Amino acid sequence: MLEVTGLTCGYGDIIAVDGLSFTVGAGEIFGLIGPNGAGKTTTLRMIATMLKPSSGSISVAGYDTRLEPQKVRENIGFMTGQTALYDRLTPTEMVRYMGQLHGMDEASIRQRREEIFELLGISDFADRRIGRLSSGMKQKTSIARTIIHDSDVMVFDEPTEGLDVMTSRAIVDLIRSCRDDGKTVIFSTHRMGEVKLLCDDIAIIHDGRLFYCGSRTEFEAQMTHDSYEDEFIHLVGAA
Numbered sequence: 634m635l636e637v638t639g640l641t642c643g644y645g646d647i648i649a650v651d652g653l654s655f656t657v658g659a660g661e662i663f664g665l666i667g668p669n670g671a672g673k674t675t676t677l678r679m680i681a682t683m684l685k686p687s688s689g690s691i692s693v694a695g696y697d698t699r700l701e702p703q704k705v706r707e708n709i710g711f712m713t714g715q716t717a718l719y720d721r722l723t724p725t726e727m728v729r730y731m732g733q734l735h736g737m738d739e740a741s742i743r744q745r746r747e748e749i750f751e752l753l754g755i756s757d758f759a760d761r762r763i764g765r766l767s768s769g770m771k772q773k774t775s776i777a778r779t780i781i782h783d784s785d786v787m788v789f790d791e792p793t794e795g796l797d798v799m800t801s802r803a804i805v806d807l808i809r810s811c812r813d814d815g816k817t818v819i820f821s822t823h824r825m826g827e828v829k830l831l832c833d834d835i836a837i838i839h840d841g842r843l844f845y846c847g848s849r850t851e852f853e854a855q856m857t858h859d860s861y862e863d864e865f866i867h868l869v870g871a872a
Contacts, residue, residue, distance in 0.1 A: 634659045634786055634817035635680070639689035642675055642841075649675045651841040652689070657834065659785070662812050663819045664832035664849075668869060672841040673821040674713070677790050680819070681711035694785050707735070712779040713790040720764030724755055724774040727763060728781050735782035742781065749777045752810065753803050769800035776804060780811070787811050789820035793827065805831065825861035839869050 635657040642650040650672045657663040665673050678684040680691055682702040691698040694708040718727060725746070732742035750756045753773045758766060763774060776792060789808065793801040808831055811818050822828060828835055828849070835852055837845040845852065845868060858864045 636692040641688045664835040665821045667838035710779040710784045711788045731778040786817045
């Protein structure tokens, strides 16, 4: 469902992403981990067609991001903390608007919205203006608008960053349900507990390059330290 080959992105003399290659199948969760500035967000933005790669290729649900970007957008949901919500709208209005942009009819929007709001616990503040919501409520709303069109590929850029335990758990449950529905999920995170809990495959990225890419089981088998955190620090430090 998602194939990245030789992906490179540069800004002048700076190489943000350097020759990444990996694949993610249907019904799999792929974790992209690395320190700040490693190239994670740049990679996810290229997958979501928000940035054009300098070289390499990306295929999403069989569509090339360069040649058929609109088809890619129809088959992908992308959540990033840097995409602003409309403060004057309510979560209900925001999600309805995104559903309309994706060509959904009103009945489908209503049914899908009710399912998502129940799963994420949005119903209690669904008709409150977004500008008056907490950061956790806004994050839930952002995820709801990302997945309203029920796309086959989901991309989450640090979806639990800065959130409390309860909100983070709701989002983790949502990611797990996406996999249970046979969707392809790729997400970046700093939380090693989420990697251990959710991921089928993981990639460690540093200075735009991959230093590990494989299954979580294989990662655990080659670990030389007791925890994911210590192993990650060891690998990045060695790099």
